């Protein structure tokens with residue numbers, strides 16, 4: 166087993182795999198399963214403000230709705246989920262504190278870190294004393310860290326599409342919130358947001374002395390799914406959030422950009438969004454994350470996936486003879502660099518006699534995928550593919566769709 170220990174927020178995590186905030190951190194049973202599956206840390210569900218007028222909801226995102234999510238396989242989207250849960254008000258700071266107290270002995274036994282999570286509801290923004298009191302309530306259970314997430318939709322009259330101006334508004338609304346949390350917190354604070362938000366607030370976050378951020382995304386993954394039999398959306402209304410593996414490439418990029426934004430190694434990243442396998446987590450670490458947090462994939466596959474992922478990361482490191490410190494951030498410089506992009510494009514600037522597809526017929530299984538070539542560059546003859554280099558555009562599609570790696574773009 167490779168050494169998976171990670172230093173984050175000045176403390177040791179036994180491995181880089183974290184159970185992200187949400188339903189996974191809402192019940193004792195789920196927290197227990199994440200810890201027993203071997204997670205380096207578990208995160209509590211965000212608490213919300215106490216409702217002052219019971220029965221009167223202030224926004225559609227605060228209702229404890231049931232059901233709350235649908236996986237989309239039968240609607241043609243594997244590894245995706247549509248969620249309309251929001252941050253319900255039936256989970257208060259007292260509830261979260263009690264849950265932390267209850268799970269603490271087990272977390273200690275397994276060496277798992279506990280991350281408390283507070284959602285800065287607009288009611289907190291208006292009543293910072295209540296916010297401070299609830300932070301103190303959470304901290305009285307002695308979590309290891311405290312995460313806070315400024316959800317865009319709560320600050321923009323329920324609009325889930327904040328453009329730059331919107332992020333600016335959130336950033337301003339957040340000033341008092343962050344100052345309060347830094348002031349009150351006796352443990353390291355994690356600020357959880359997306360790249361556009363961090364792009365506006367990174368200087369302020371640095372000034373506050375925050376060294377731990379969590380990169381995730383909300384507003385860029387709103388969408389809708391229509392049940393064509395019923396001719397109606399699964400969740401009526403302007404939009405709901407889609408979670409799942411489709412987020413992976415977007416969030417790889419956001420993670421690398423946030424890593425670059427903060428520069429150096431002083432500010433460390435947790436990243437979540439779209440990871441389903443050990444390979445996805447390794448990739449995200451290469452994009453700058455010290456810790457990788459998962460939610461949706463665990464809802465789908467169960468907590469056993471955490472153990473598989475931890476084992477998979479270990480196997481990768483052993484096979485490559487690498488340590489985590491060599492993996493974290495390995496791809497960031499190339500991802501964010503315009504020069505690296507230009508150099509890559511120059512290297513791809515080839516004439517047709519400098520590059521062409523070559524088929525290895527010994528490997529070919531005759532599936533015919535390559536013969537879907539839209540230019541007619543490959544066709545099937547007696548169950549075997551044959552190139553026509555006069556028609557071939559050298560685009561490389563055949564190489565990438567071949568399931569047995571039987572085609573290579575050869576270079577002169």
Ligand SMILES: Cc1cc2nc3c(=O)[nH]c(=O)nc-3n(C[C@H](O)[C@H](O)[C@H](O)COP(=O)(O)O)c2cc1C
Pocket residue numbers: 185186187188210211234248250251252282284314357381382408409412437438439440458459460461462
């Ligand atoms: C149903 C659901 C509820 C969530 N609730 C919270 C929450 O209360 N607080 C929070 O910070 N993040 C919450 N999240 C976001 C997750 O912590 C995570 O950042 C996000 O789901 C992306 O990771 P994934 O692709 O592995 O699901 C929630 C996610 C889901 C799917």
